[in-house]
Amino acid sequence: MAEEVKVFGACLSPFSRRVELALRLKGVPYEYIEEDIFKNKSPLLLKYNPVHKKVPVLLHNRKPIAESLVILEYIEETWKGNPILPEDPYEKAKARFWTKFTDEKCLPALRKAGWSPENEREKAVEEACECLKTLESSLNGKRFFGGDTVGMVDIAANFIGFWLTIMQEATGRKLLSAEKFPELFKWTDEFVSCSVVKESLPPKDKLLAFYKARVAEAKEAQTNAPK
Known part of the structure; x- marks a missing residue:
């Protein structure tokens, strides 16, 4: 069964772009979903990030992870190839x-x-x-x-x-x-x-x-x- 990896982000947000960069460095395919964070946040975004109600959100096999630095840590621990943190x-x-x-x-x-x-x-x-x-x-x-x-x-x-x-x-x-x-x-x-x-x-x-x-x-x- 193929992994489901989705990124809820905003084109101009450096925070959602962090997540995309980490996934690209790891070679992880993902689906990108653009959010209108100023005027019309989607019901899915509000569902997956009910606390902060903002991007980015990583959805991995239907499990949402919010906050860009937390997501980066998750990506590093989930996909081991091409590490973005030192081993030492x-x-x-x-x-x-x-x-x-x-x-x-x-x-x-x-x-x-x-x-x-x-x-x-x-x-x-x-x-x-x-x-x-x-x-x-x-x-x-x-x-x-x-x-x-x-x-x-x-x-x-x-x-x-x-x-x-x-x-x-x-x-x-x-x-x-x-x-x-x-x-x-x-x-x-x-x-x-x-x-x-x-x-x-x-x-x-x-x-x-x-x-x-x-x-x-x-x-x-x-x-x-x-x-």
Whole structure:
């Protein structure tokens, strides 16, 4: 009996794209189901993720798993080929640490720096750059965070590898550059150049249009705000 593997995701979501990348790296065939997470969440999504009601959700043989990092761990334990975590317990623990750091520290700081109002921007950018500097230190001259191949930390940092560049273009706020973060900037090139990664990225023009719309909405909201 063939395995049932489905991914409920959103095209522009870095979190659902993480799941797709992990499955592709493992060579696991899956069915992708696009969700309208802003206006019309499907009954199935609400059924399979009743707690958070968001993507991604992995459905494996009718068993739902939610939250992208939890799903990545599940994928790693279920399909053993092409591991995305090191075998050594200490190295594995370090990879999990940096994965958590990326999710809990870097991403919120980068979003805040990208979308914060003018009077909060300087501090937000400073905090985001500190996070990038700390994350860059973990590369330590390696091609990828996982060494010579894409691993769990690289997958978790996909927002930095692709989405951040587009966000910078839309907002005009420069956070990641070759001058400030040479190793991390080089990693982004290596990451998006991988054929399997390219297959797991959204169309650049679609993402840029989405971010530009957000910028326009934010400007309109500021213009119409009570003085």
